[in-house]
Structure formats: structure tokens, C-alpha cells
Amino acid sequence: MAQIAEDLFLLLLDNASAQPNLDRPRRERVLAAAVLLDLAYGCRIRPAVAGEPVEAGRLIALAATPVVPDPVADPAFELLRRRPLRPTTAVKRLSRHVEDGISGHLEQTGQIRRVQLGHRQFAWPLTNRERVGHARSALLAALFDRRPPTPATAAIVSLLHAVDGLGALLSLNDRGWRWVHARAGEIASGSWVDEYPTALPEVNLAVTTSAVRQALG
Template sequence: MAQIAEDLLLLLLDNGSAQPGLDNPRRGHVLAAATLLDIAYSCRVRPSVDGEPVPPGRLVALDAAGPSDPVIAPALDYLRATPRRPADAIKALARHTEGRLLEHLERMGHIRRVSLPGRGFRRREAYPLTDRRRVGPARDAVLAALFDRRPPAAPAAAIITVLHAADGLGALLSLNDRGWRWVHARAGEIASGSWVDESPTGMAEVNLAVTASAVRQALAQLS
């Protein structure tokens, strides 16, 4: 299950227009990065290290069993072909990840697709949420981690990390200068991996944090 990427897209759609609240190409990049972190959280990819037969920092697919879905499977197949640089993986996966996520969320009944009037032959669509049972807890988790300094669970930490790296937190929040100073400081702490030390973690969380470090550096370069 692509929980991180799904929750992130639902959060970006949770607005009055029912359209993603982050511009492209940043939106494509953060959704692709979130998908990579979903795969890392399931311990099926990690960055390479010194001494391995591939350059350090490449994303290496692992032989780990686990459920897959229409979002995770193509991304995992791409990573299995050869070790990838994080920036290359983000750019490649950004081409199709949003479309796959929208189709998957619509099939699951989390959103519905609405055609909007447009000029010429260009079709515009909105994706209103069908209910808030999924997006509500996801938003609460992000806000609690940022404003109440609660130790974030892995999905919330990953969402904060990719949005912070792409300077995309403004798609979720509207704050004054003082509020932004607080949020950027706290988000920076989380993006640095401090969340792993704030609560008990296991191998999945550690692998996610290590992979997130490589992914966020690539996101920052692409933004």
C-alpha cells in the first residue's frame, strides 16, 4: 500500500478547488519521492553505501516480500532494473505517479472525478474527497508533529520531509511570518531524521529515515 503517497495526495486535494494545491513539477516530484519512501518503509529499497559494487547513494532494490498495488508495483519494477540515483528515480517516476494515484484513490472510493469547463480541447478536472475519514487523521498527524511537537509516526514524518525539501508546505498551511519560522524550524528537524529518536522505532522506520535523507537531498536539488 502506498500510504505515504496516497495520504500526501489527499492532503494536497483537501481544499476548496478539489485540485492539488502544489504546482508542477514540484507536485510530481514530491509524489514520486513519497512513493520511493513507501517502498523504503516496506524495506524493499535502500541507498547503497561505500564498499558495495555500485556507487554510494544509489537506490538499490531489495528482495523483500510484501503486498503491492498499482502505484507501488511499477515503481518497484523500475528500481529493480538497476540501482538508480535518487534524482533520476524521482524524475522518472514523476511522469506517471500522480495519474496512478488518482486512479487508485478513485477506485478505492476516496475521491471522485469531476470534469470542469475549459477552453479549447484541454480538459480540466477536480477531485473532491468523498469523505474525511482518511485525510482528517493524516492532517491531524502532520499538524500535531509540526505545532505540538508530538513524535510523528513514519507516514507523517515522510510527508513533512518531502514537502519541506520541495518548499511545499505552503500547499497545506497558511501562516504569518512567525508561524512559518516555527514550522520551518520544526519541519527541518523532522526532515533531518530526528523523528527516529523521538519514539520507539524498528528496522522499517530506520530504513525509511536513511532513504529519506537521500531522497530529500535530491528533491532540494530538483526544486
């Protein structure tokens, strides 16, 4: 399951209009980046490092391992399996269809429903608030209570911080924003790896997040 990308999309939908609360250009880029981070957390991709035959920093697909088919993340894996790509290129290519893939899968699995508002304009009301409620609670706890963020929460905060998109989820006064930007910056820097019990998947996620964030700047 593409938890990071799906949770991020559900969080962006969690408002009165049931429409993503972030402009399309930033939304498509950040969702594409989230799909890449789902692959990183599953140890299916990583950035190349100096000394490898691939240019350092390019995202490379690792040896395919038996996994449950994932209609959201698998197309991104196949893209990178064809050849390693710079994060900027991968985000650009994936952003074209990523929202349709995520929304379609969430609709197919009964987590949202699609309501047509006009030509190519839709709302996606949530059918159950339990999942988005957990995701929002984890995000608020990480930002305001300084609890160690889960890997998915750390990834979501890091990506939204990179595109100045936390305002899509939060409404705060100046003092609140100063606090949030400082804490989000800590998480985006990778400090969460020292706060959370980590193993190889978490470390790979943090390293890949750093590479992908640069593609969103």
C-alpha cells in the same frame, strides 16, 4: 498500500477547489519521492552504501518478498529492480506518471471521485474526509504540538520541506512560519527517529528520506 504517497495527495486535495494545492512540477517530484519512501518503509528498497558493488547512494531493490500487490508502488519497485538508480534519476522517471497512478487508485478504491473541468483538467473531491482528517491532525500535532511524528507524517513533512511546499497545506503568519520551518527542519534532519519507537523499517525510511530529499533540492 502506498500510505505516504496517497496521504500526501489527499492532503494536497483538501481544499475548496478539490485540486492539488501545489504547482505541477513540484507536485510530480514530491509524489514520486513519496512513492520511493513507501517502498523504503516496506524495506523493499534502500540506498547503497560504500563498499557495495553498486555506487553508494544509488537506490537498490531488495530481494522481492511476498506482499499485497500495490498498483502505486509496484511500478517504482520494478523500475529499481531492473537496475539501481540515483535518487534524482528515479524521481525524474517516476514523476511522469505518478499522479495518474495515485489518483486512479484512490478513485478506484472510492476515496475520491474525478470531475472533469476542461481538457486534461480535473478536480478530485474527497468522498470521505476521515483518512485525510487523520493525516492532517497527525501533521499538525507533529509541527505545532511537537508530538513524535508517525513515519508517514515524518516523510510527508520532510518532502514538503525539501520543495518549500508546506504552504500548500498551511496558511500562517510570519511567526507561525518561523516555528513551522524550524520544526520541519528538525523532522527532516531525521530527529523523529529518536522521538518515535523505531525498528528497521523506520530507520530505513529515515536513511532513504535523506537520500531522496537531496534529489528534490
